Amino acid sequence: MADLLQRAERLLTANTQTALSNGRLYRFTVPSVRHYPFQWFWDSCFHAIVWAKIDVERAKDELRALFARQQPDGLIPHVIFWDQSKLSRRSWHYLESKGSWRYFDPRYRPLTSAEIQPPVLAQAVEAVCAVDASFEAEALPVLERYYRYLARCRTRPGRHLISLISQFESGLDYSPAYDELAGIDRRRPISIFARSRLVQLKNLRADYNLNEIFRRNDSVEDILVNSIYIDALRTLGRLAQHEGRHAALAAWARQEAACAREQLLELWDPGRHFFYNRNSNGRPVGAMTVHGLMPLLLEDLPADMVAGLLEHLHDPKRFAASYPVPSVALDEPSFLIDSHLYGFRFIWRGPASLNTNWLVTKGLRRHGQRETATLIADSSVGMVEAGGFNEFFNALTSDPTGEPDFGWATLAADIHDCR
């Protein structure tokens, strides 16, 4: 494991970039130098968790670069384009950013996207604070503004769960969890591209005005995002409790988590014994994907739901692949072994990834499922040992099938320790 951590350090160092902004130097890690040359929100949270085991100063800097681009309303965007010269006009980034009606103005380049990603920031801060508690005072005000923003601006009236305005906010870009909702024909690449991006085009037309977007009534309560959100609110509650002056924040976070948990449990499908995303009409939608396993992160998930999820996780026709955990159940018609359909790359439609394996493993440990957790952890480390720090792995053969030298695959160095 020491060797794995050393290799993780080498990769994270190689993927480190710096940027000067307002006279201050920022350091952060890009997911992949070649393919993802900017700072991504949840990737950086995972990078910080691994950096905390190697060099806590570097971990703090990783998060400080995210903090630096927090917007006045509290949003921390899903991508920060530190080096705008790398922004290609042909990239999707323009579609995901405010102000892109100025697309044809050659001087226009967005600074950040206008979307969110799974809010795993509080968990990253907690991992850093476990090594250096002094970071708490610096991070808490940022966390407070960020999570209050999500609760205030990213939920529909009367709801405590986050509603996503685009499937790309889920972090699991082309997951078939969204096919039905977006009207995607899973057999046609053009349909997957066009339908998923059409939603972003509508958001851009509203210039990312959330009131206008929510009025459209097609936002989605995503299981993965909300499981992480509830876990994050609880983490925030713990962090805030350490300091007497943050007692009100601790109470708010705990209360918000309790309300969100109640609503998350409503997304359980008692017939299929699984969790599914839900659209604005309250209808459970989508395929059986790794999203639905994420409520395992909640220590107090009712026992019958834990048992139901474990059954699917242990089922060789579903998630018990030779190299778990596939991002889509093997028996789903949309399952793609290597993320390719007629030569086009659509990620999150089958292969396993280290971040979702890490989250599932954590959840399993919280329910005393040590054996299954160890099995997934061993298999994850084995895939990385054999195939390198790759973005995705074929769940049937363990072949790497995504971008090489990929940042969050270094979670392999933490997967035996995470709780």
Ligand code: GLC
């Ligand atoms: C892809 C992934 C997303 C990730 C990003 C950068 O878009 O789906 O989760 O954050 O790449 O690695």
